[in-house]
Amino acid sequence: MKKFWEIEGTKREDITPEFLFNHRRKFIQGGTLFGMASLLPQWAMAAPKFPAKLNEKYKGEKDLALTKEDLATSYNNFYEFSLDKAEVKKKVESWNLTETWSVNVGGLIEKPKSHSVADLCDLAGGVEERIYRFRCVEGWSMVVPWTGFSLSKLIEKLAPKATAKYVRFETFGDKKIGTNISNQPQYPWPYVEGLTMAEAMHPLTLVAVGMYGKPLPRQNGAPIRMIVPWKYGFKSIKSLVKIDFVDQQPKTLWNQLAPNEYGFYANVNPKVDHPRWSQASERILDGGFFPKKKPTLMFNGYEKEVAEIYKGLDLAKNY
Amino acid sequence: MASWVYRIALLIPLFYWVSQIFFGDLGAEPTKTLSHWTGEMALYYLWFNLAIGALIGFSFRWPAWSRFLLRHRRYLGVLTFLILVIHLFMYFALEAFEFNALEQIVTKTYLIFGSLAWLILLVLALTSNNISIRKLGGRRWKQIHRTVYLASFFVSIHVLLIEKTDLIKYGALVSLLWIVQLTRFARFLKKKMQKKSGPKGRRPKSSGAVSPVN
Numbered sequence: 001m002k003k004f005w006e007i008e009g010t011k012r013e014d015i016t017p018e019f020l021f022n023h024r025r026k027f028i029q030g031g032t033l034f035g036m037a038s039l040l041p042q043w044a045m046a047a048p049k050f051p052a053k054l055n056e057k058y059k060g061e062k063d064l065a066l067t068k069e070d071l072a073t074s075y076n077n078f079y080e081f082s083l084d085k086a087e088v089k090k091k092v093e094s095w096n097l098t099e100t101w102s103v104n105v106g107g108l109i110e111k112p113k114s115h116s117v118a119d120l121c122d123l124a125g126g127v128e129e130r131i132y133r134f135r136c137v138e139g140w141s142m143v144v145p146w147t148g149f150s151l152s153k154l155i156e157k158l159a160p161k162a163t164a165k166y167v168r169f170e171t172f173g174d175k176k177i178g179t180n181i182s183n184q185p186q187y188p189w190p191y192v193e194g195l196t197m198a199e200a201m202h203p204l205t206l207v208a209v210g211m212y213g214k215p216l217p218r219q220n221g222a223p224i225r226m227i228v229p230w231k232y233g234f235k236s237i238k239s240l241v242k243i244d245f246v247d248q249q250p251k252t253l254w255n256q257l258a259p260n261e262y263g264f265y266a267n268v269n270p271k272v273d274h275p276r277w278s279q280a281s282e283r284i285l286d287g288g289f290f291p292k293k294k295p296t297l298m299f300n301g302y303e304k305e306v307a308e309i310y311k312g313l314d315l316a317k318n319y
Numbered sequence: 320m321a322s323w324v325y326r327i328a329l330l331i332p333l334f335y336w337v338s339q340i341f342f343g344d345l346g347a348e349p350t351k352t353l354s355h356w357t358g359e360m361a362l363y364y365l366w367f368n369l370a371i372g373a374l375i376g377f378s379f380r381w382p383a384w385s386r387f388l389l390r391h392r393r394y395l396g397v398l399t400f401l402i403l404v405i406h407l408f409m410y411f412a413l414e415a416f417e418f419n420a421l422e423q424i425v426t427k428t429y430l431i432f433g434s435l436a437w438l439i440l441l442v443l444a445l446t447s448n449n450i451s452i453r454k455l456g457g458r459r460w461k462q463i464h465r466t467v468y469l470a471s472f473f474v475s476i477h478v479l480l481i482e483k484t485d486l487i488k489y490g491a492l493v494s495l496l497w498i499v500q501l502t503r504f505a506r507f508l509k510k511k512m513q514k515k516s517g518p519k520g521r522r523p524k525s526s527g528a529v530s531p532v533n
Contacts, residue, residue: 075347083484086346140348186486258483276427276480278419285347289340293415 048118048127051213052147058204060131060143067142069212071287076219077136078238079187080171080178092218095177101223107244108164117209117224123157124149127209135268135300137232140291141282146227147210152201160197164245167200169193169226169237187253193237194250194264195228198309204229204302207240230302232266263319267310268300272319325391329398332360354409357402362478364399365471366496368392373499376506393447396467400444403437429480436473439466471496 074089081091106112121127127149135141173190175181181189206227216222221238228235234254254262261275270280283291299306345352371388414420424430452460475493482489
């Protein structure tokens with residue numbers, strides 16, 4: 001006999017973990033316990049469970065210490081909010097993420113459709129934790145535990161047509177969310193990034209919904225973003241609203257702005273300098289006054305895994 | 320009294336930076352933050368210093384405030400250079416004092432222009448004292464110190480190349496300076512032409528202070 005407080009079909013896994021419950025409470029200050037469910041954002045309603053299980057294949061290396069969480073979540077290149085990396089965290093406060101977030105998946109696939117974040121996680125068969133190196137084109141680097149799923153798993157389910165050669169990603173362009181967008185009219189908003197089909201299908205290519213065992217903070221690209229660990233950070237687009245399968249190389253934001261500085265591939269490569277600075281080494285993000293540097297690795301240390309994709313490609317020309 | 324207030328007021332950014340180092344939050348890359356702050360402040364001070372010259376150049380009589388600003392111009396200039404010393408130190412710290420830092424200085428365009436400006440301003444800072452003025456003679460000293468315009472030109476390029484992200488702000492700052500300076504130059508040429516045709520131009524009485532008033 002079912003107790004009156006038991007809801008039909010409720011399983012243990014469907015109950016919100018305590019952490020997420022508290023996380024959501026912040027969004028709904030002042031709301032009563034009743035009617036709370038209706039106030040919850042859709043992406044949080046059936047959100048993936050945190051922390052997710054660590055995938056042993058991607059647990060990082062012993063010599064790589066995780067970057068402190070407060071550094072990784074307070075040093076953000078998110079120009080939609082501010083050009084100042086330290087300011088983004090303050091500027092995202094006005095972004096009300098309780099609204100329903102959906103990702104439009106379309107282009108050259110059988111069934112173009114709008115998906116909730118939870119939907120996408122489900123489609124891909126759930127999320128896991130992975131520890132990746134992250135190298136910014138500006139010359140700093142960090143090591144972060146992300147929560148997410150391989151984009152390839154999603155693509156398999158979406159069944160793109162054979163004519164699809166690239167995947168195009170798009171961030172929100174809403175000026176009400178990104179309060180700095182209208183201050184910077186010289187940028188071709190919204191932020192667009194892209195990958196070749198081979199890159200998108202690589203198991204390392206991650207769709208992330210969390211970091212440090214928690215949902216993504218807004219400044220790090222909540223609620224859902226890309227992480228392509230062997231490329232410079234700007235390729236890992238934040239706050240996805242659109243994924244399109246296309247037959248032509250997408251016109252990406254940084255590539256359009258400065259094609260001589262930011263190529264379409266943007267693979268981490270210590271031998272190809274940025275025109276304005278060397279990429280041979282990187283500063284380890286540690287909050288210290290005198291930064292330590294370490295040599296930058298080819299493909300950010302993922303050479304074994306991804307070099308195959310670029311066989312025969314002149315990486316000095318196709319930077 | 321006013322002099323002291325003015326001179327100490329100009330030091331406020333330095334006090335602010337030091338307080339931020341000890342009590343504030345300079346973010347994940349404090350060195351980078353400071354290198355940016357010092358660069359930006361030095362730019363404002365350099366532009367302010369040139370604006371003083373422009374304001375005086377444009378006005379017929381020299382009001383009291385202009386004499387006041389003029390008197391402290393060398394102080395402002397030396398202070399600007401001191402900030403640029405910190406700026407350069409932060410660059411080397413950011414590169415962990417590796418040899419690579421020097422290599423980049425001579426190969427990367429924005430750094431080449433930055434360093435050239437730095438070297439010119441070094442000479443100007445070193446000669447910004449009464450002994451140098453006496454030794455060089457007012458005229459020659461003035462000629463040497465006019466290279467501040469060349470330094471500013473290099474600074475403009477340096478800033479525009481590195482500040483690609485915020486081109487609107489820095490583009491406006493740089494254009495403002497050069498619009499003012501080119502207007503001054505045009506006036507200077509006009510005056511020169513007038514002088515050739517007859518000494519009718521009314522020239523401000525020199526107060527004896529050294530300044531690049533064209």
